[in-house]
Amino acid sequence: MPKIKIDGKEIEVxxxxxVIQAASQLGIEIPHFCWHPDLPxxxxxxxxxxxxxxxxxxxxxxxxxxxxxxxxxxxxxKAAQAQRTTLEFLLVNHPIDCPVCDQAGECYxxxxxxxxGLHDSKIDPEEKVQKRKVVDLGPIMLDAERCVLxxxxxxxxxxxxxxxxFEFRNRGDHTQIATFEDRPITHNYAGNLADxxxxxxxxxxxxxxxxxxxxxxxxxxxxxxxxTGCNIFVDHRDDEVHRLRPRRNVDVNRSWMCxxxxxxxxxxxxxxxxxxxxxxxxxxxxxSWAPATLDAALDAVxxxxxxxxSACAFVASPQATNEDLxxxxxxxxxxxxxxxxxxxxxxxxxxxxEDKVLLRADRNPNTTGCTDxxxxxxxxxxxxxxxxxxxxxxxxxxxxxxxxxxxxxxALAAVPFIAVMASHDGPGLERAHVLLPxxxxxxxxxxxxxxxxxxxxxxxxxxxxxxxxxxWELAGALLRRLGAPLAATSAxxxxxxxxxxxxxxxGLDLRAxxxxxxxxxxDGPAPQEARA
Amino acid sequence: xxxxxxxxxxxxxxxxxxxxxxxxxxxxxxMVKTLFGRRYSTIQFPEQKRNxxxxxxxxxxxxxxxxxxxxxxxxxxxxTVCPAECIYIEAGERPERDIEKYPTxxxxxxxxxxxxxxxxxxxxxxxxxxxxxxxxVGTTRAELIIDRDRLMDRGKLMEYGAGYRPDExxxxxxVRVAALERLKREHGIVPGMPQRSE
Numbered sequence: 001m002p003k004i005k006i007d008g009k010e011i012e013v014x015x016x017x018x019v020i021q022a023a024s025q026l027g028i029e030i031p032h033f034c035w036h037p038d039l040p041x042x043x044x045x046x047x048x049x050x051x052x053x054x055x056x057x058x059x060x061x062x063x064x065x066x067x068x069x070x071x072x073x074x075x076x077x078k079a080a081q082a083q084r085t086t087l088e089f090l091l092v093n094h095p096i097d098c099p100v101c102d103q104a105g106e107c108y109x110x111x112x113x114x115x116x117g118l119h120d121s122k123i124d125p126e127e128k129v130q131k132r133k134v135v136d137l138g139p140i141m142l143d144a145e146r147c148v149l150x151x152x153x154x155x156x157x158x159x160x161x162x163x164x165x166f167e168f169r170n171r172g173d174h175t176q177i178a179t180f181e182d183r184p185i186t187h188n189y190a191g192n193l194a195d196x197x198x199x200x201x202x203x204x205x206x207x208x209x210x211x212x213x214x215x216x217x218x219x220x221x222x223x224x225x226x227x228t229g230c231n232i233f234v235d236h237r238d239d240e241v242h243r244l245r246p247r248r249n250v251d252v253n254r255s256w257m258c259x260x261x262x263x264x265x266x267x268x269x270x271x272x273x274x275x276x277x278x279x280x281x282x283x284x285x286x287x288s289w290a291p292a293t294l295d296a297a298l299d300a301v302x303x304x305x306x307x308x309x310s311a312c313a314f315v316a317s318p319q320a321t322n323e324d325l326x327x328x329x330x331x332x333x334x335x336x337x338x339x340x341x342x343x344x345x346x347x348x349x350x351x352x353x354e355d356k357v358l359l360r361a362d363r364n365p366n367t368t369g370c371t372d373x374x375x376x377x378x379x380x381x382x383x384x385x386x387x388x389x390x391x392x393x394x395x396x397x398x399x400x401x402x403x404x405x406x407x408x409x410x411a412l413a414a415v416p417f418i419a420v421m422a423s424h425d426g427p428g429l430e431r432a433h434v435l436l437p438x439x440x441x442x443x444x445x446x447x448x449x450x451x452x453x454x455x456x457x458x459x460x461x462x463x464x465x466x467x468x469x470x471x472w473e474l475a476g477a478l479l480r481r482l483g484a485p486l487a488a489t490s491a492x493x494x495x496x497x498x499x500x501x502x503x504x505x506x507g508l509d510l511r512a513x514x515x516x517x518x519x520x521x522x523d524g525p526a527p528q529e530a531r532a
Numbered sequence: 533x534x535x536x537x538x539x540x541x542x543x544x545x546x547x548x549x550x551x552x553x554x555x556x557x558x559x560x561x562x563m564v565k566t567l568f569g570r571r572y573s574t575i576q577f578p579e580q581k582r583n584x585x586x587x588x589x590x591x592x593x594x595x596x597x598x599x600x601x602x603x604x605x606x607x608x609x610x611x612t613v614c615p616a617e618c619i620y621i622e623a624g625e626r627p628e629r630d631i632e633k634y635p636t637x638x639x640x641x642x643x644x645x646x647x648x649x650x651x652x653x654x655x656x657x658x659x660x661x662x663x664x665x666x667x668x669v670g671t672t673r674a675e676l677i678i679d680r681d682r683l684m685d686r687g688k689l690m691e692y693g694a695g696y697r698p699d700e701x702x703x704x705x706x707v708r709v710a711a712l713e714r715l716k717r718e719h720g721i722v723p724g725m726p727q728r729s730e
Contacts, residue, residue, distance in 0.1 A: 099607035099656050100633040118712060133629045209623040209633055212608040 002068040007075060019061035019072055020048055030074050031083055031112045033090070033198045034150035035062035038254040040159060045090070045150050047112070049082040050074045058082050080116065087117045093129045093173060095145045096121075103200030105213040109148065129173045138184030139205050139259060140193050144176035147201035153177065156196050160256065161187050161357065177201065189357060191262045195245060195255070204243070206263070211242045219461035220247060220515060222448050224319065224441040225261035226354075227362040229450030231516075232257060234265070234442050234461040241265040241442055241462055249516050252454065258359050267440065268462065272425040274437040275466025289435070294467045297419075297434050298474070301396065302481045304417040305335055308393035313383045316341035316375045317399025317421075318364035320471050321446025321458065323494040325366070325373045326502070327472035327479070327486060328398050334484050338378040338386065341370040341398075360451060365441075369449035372504050372520065387411035397421065398471055399438075403428030421471050438471050439464035445491040446470070447513065449520070456517035457510060578667075581692070588664040588695040589647045592640055594683040595659055601626075602684055603659035606635040610651030610660055618644035619651060638680035642668055649696045661697035 003012045006023050013022045018041070020030050033045035043063040050061045053071040058079060061072075073079060091109065098104045131144035154166045154177070165185055169178045179185070185193065194204040218233035223244065230253035235243045244265050246257040277297030281290040292300075305312055314332040316325055318341060325341075332339040352361040370376065386392050388411045395412070397420040402408050404427060412418060412431050419434040429435060443464040447455050464470075469477075472494060476486040488494040492510060499505045504520050512518055539558070541551065565571045575582060584590075595603045606623035624636035651660050663686065670676040 097630075097632075099605045099609070100631070104607075134632060209606070209625060212612065214612065215608075 002066050002070070004066045004068070004070040004072065006072045013066055015066075017066050019050060019052075019059070019064045019066055019070075022066050023061065023072070023074060028074060030061045031087075031108075031116055032062060033108055033148050034152060036152055036155075036196060036255070037248070038160075038250075038256075039152060039155045039196070042151050042155060045148060046086045047083060047090070049079055049086065051076045051079045083112075083116050084119065087112055088119050088121075090148045091117070091121065092123055093131075093145065094148075095128065095133075096125070097146070101143075101146065101200040102203045102208060102213070103146075103197075107200060108198035131174075131176045132178075135178075135182060136184075136205070137179060137182065138186065139190040140185050141203045141205055141208060142177070142179075143201050143203070144178070145201075146199050147177055148199055149175055149177070150198060152196040152198065153193050153202055156189075156192060160192070161189050163187050188258045188260060188355060188359060189256060191259050192246070192256045207243050211237065216242055217461075218245075219442075219459050221442065221458045221461065222365065222450075222456045223257055223261040223264060224365040224448070224458075225258070225264050225363065226358075226360045227364060227367055227451040228253065228358050228360050229365055229448055229454065229456055229517075230257040230261055230358060231456065232261070234459075236442075236461045239462045241268050247515075251516070252450065252452070252456075253358055256358060258355075258357070260359060265442070267424070268442050270424060273440075273465050274422055274425055274435060274468060277437055277467065278435040280433045294437070294469070294477075297436055298477050298481065300434055301419045301436070302478060304394045304419070305337075305396070305478070305482075308335075308337075308417070310336045311391055312337040312394040312396065313378075313386065313392045314339045315380070315383065315395070315397045315402050316370060317397070317401060317471075318362075318367040318370050319399050319401075319441070320366060321441075321444060321448060321491070322366065322369045322373060322455070322498060323446045323491045324398065324444075324471035324475070325369060325375055326494060326498050327475035329373060329375060330484075330486070331396075331475045331479055331482075332377075334479060334482055337396075338383050338392070339375060340378050340380040340383055341375040362451070365448045365450070368451060368453055369447075369455075372449055372453070373498070373502060384408055384411040387415050390414055393417065395419070397432070400424075400426065400428055400432075403431050421474055423468065436474050437466060437468035438474065439468045443468070444470040446472075447495060447510075450517075453520040453522070454517040455505070455508065455513050455520060457513055457515075584664045584666070584692070584695070586693075586695070588662070588666070589649045590663045590665040590692065590695045591642065591668065591678075591686070592645075592651070592683060593661050593663050593686045593694075594638065594680065595661060596684060602634060602638070602680065603657050604635050604638060604655075605631060605633045605657055605659070606638075607633075607656060609654040609656060613650045613654040615648060615650065616641075616644045616646045618642070635680060638683060639677055640683065642676045642678060643673060652696050652698065655698070658698050662695040664692035664695040666692075 001012050002015060003010060004022060006026055006028055009026050011022055011026050013025060020032060020035055023030050030048045030050060032048040034042045035048060041063050043060050046060060048061040049058040051073045052059050104110060133143045133145055135142040157164050157166055165179045166177050168175055170176060191204055193202045215237045216235040217237065218235050221232050221234045223230040223232045231247040231249040232244045233247050234241055235245060244262050246253060246255055248255045277292045277294045278289040279292040279297055279300055281288055312335060314328065314337050316328050329339060354361045392415050394417045395415045400420055400422045403420065418432045419436065420432040421436045421438040422429060423438045423440045441458060442461045445460050447457050449455050479486055488497050495510055499508045508518060562573055597603055606621050608621055611619040611621050618641040620639045621635050622637040623633050626632055626634045649662060652662055668676065
């Protein structure tokens, strides 16, 4: 373990660590463009030049491996002068169109000019080499003038997706990135190109001109798009989500997320969101929906559940958080109804990867949580056949998935009362009799358990519309009416309950889960899978 | 108007006849000046207007390009710096490669505005300036939230003359000087050509 000294601070790091990584472990930021923690080192931008004792010339921190006794100075006059001069070179042909550039606010050029540059440009804007601007590459907009030729996008394309869409074209001052014949980016990871680009050369088409990034507040969360559970930031302003972007977690998604996950935020603010409860008027299968207060709807559900007694069934949703599932199971246990969560064999699909990068075939974020919390109690086929034979008098659904499943249509038709917790209006809901408005994933606190059995936290970013509530609160309201209120008033307290009562979660608390999540002990039902 | 006399009143003294007589004297002298000297302390407002300085901060104006489109590129600098949060902008796309972006909506809530002029200072395009117009009248709140077209149209209506605007004085200079001083103090760097030892 080599011991080195950076800017007077000593640190012992693993052999093979680069100077830039060692510095970041010390909290020292060495300016850089081309270096990225999850991409191979290229060392072309020359921004991270540092002075190392006994080395005659300045070295680039990203491609210099530490050796024992090394003494590095990142802010010595010589290093600072070199960094500033490099930055001046990179800015020679920069168009300085920050007012119209979406990268402004999270741009390495801006940050590093303010920190290390502050020089006067010696180049007349008229003399600058003009390159192509506003090139539409499908999900990505290319502006070659803003590019610093760091090749991060090339390396992302070659090492992460293997598609090699980008290339350098021309020479010298005229070098620019381009795709062959301006073909659009078609793979599912295009959004990451805008993220890896340190400047405004590659920008998201979806986010284009929508919002300036400094207005946005990033709430740490987990993507609900599939069972990989990529760590993300939910960027929002004034209770409106504007974009999702990946949050680095080396063990789950590194720095990436897929485009399917990236558009998940659009679901949140749709016009079809349920803002209040509804009860079907005109009796069973009746004509139309009548709006109702949440209390009236919950009372209606309660009445039917009590009438049905143990002849009721509960179907949980793998879209719900662990806290939701736990409260839902308490409710099912209280009325001793049948309980399950999904069709098919969930564990099979959870382990299947749809592509070689991140996306998994199971598009639910919390299937593993369902199995861990014992939601698969009765078997969905048993529930459906009980429905068909008329043994189920009341059915409570935690999500609308079962209503949209074609194979369950005849079973559902035989049930006299169906209540569903739904966040959106949509097809299938006409089969239900009571709709309870549920909050969407970005509007609740809680935890998801991904395919690795990693428990990860999601945080409430925006407010739920109208009367919509987290699903655990809806279940809790029913439990309170049944005389067995939840022993928790927040998702946080509910997690403490889970850790206390569910063996797999024993000893866990939210502090231990932290930002990066915590893998449950591997003796559970879902096998561990090594990551490629 | 002449010089203004400032009268300070010591509120700790016991009230008496003295201050009342002093006030009466000022009132009376003004009356005499108005009646016989024709030196008025007031103006006939809508017809007459007070002279304001060239840096007066009145109602905003969005400036235009030669083709009549707004100079504004919707960079949100004014909305960012605005302490009253009274500027609302939505951006759209323009076909010109060197402009790209323009405001499809640009609204200023003049009832919230505190007329600090920070938006003028922050604007990189000299797209928002202030006029010397100061009589803000409306019958509803909604009509005092002025939109992009009214802000641009006001260019023609600037009968009061232009007020606070960037060419009056370089507001960014002190910020830049402070940044350069910090760089020299903390890092010993003086921007310019690389300095050679010897």
